[in-house]
Amino acid sequence: MKKKLLTLLLGTSMVMGLAACGGGSDDAKDTASGGEAAKIFDQKCSSCHGGDLKGGMGPNLTKVGSKYSKDEILDILKNGKSGGMPANVVEGDDAETVAAWLADKK
Known part of the structure; x- marks a missing residue:
């Protein structure tokens, strides 16, 4: 027993x-709903930006689309950003998908 x-x-x-x-x-997916983009974000980005996009080691992304356009976000994904964002964390079509999704966060 x-x-x-x-x-x-x-x-x-x-x-x-x-x-x-x-x-x-599935709470993070519900909060950050976005289908494939949310899945990619969860796999590649959430360890720094949080599953709810509210930040952690990386900044809060809940309203990132108010600050950056899709192309600017894509540039950050490709080239990184000083202060800790490494380059090429998300690449190719996945980067395009995530950048478009994040640009809608306003």
Whole structure:
């Protein structure tokens, strides 16, 4: 009985840990809805900018489209930005998709 309880508790804590790290929750996708762009953002950008776009190590992007156009965002994705944004984190068609999505955040 003790083994079963311990196994249950351990399994539950692992699932909760994955959910807290983004492994099992769709909350970020709901908050930052955008289909494919949101998926790319979650995979490539959310570790610095947060799954909800509110920032972390990187700046808040919830209203980034008010500050930068799609082309300016694409340039930042391609070339990086001084202060910590590395170049080419998102490339090619994915960069175009994410830049357009972020440009709509106003």
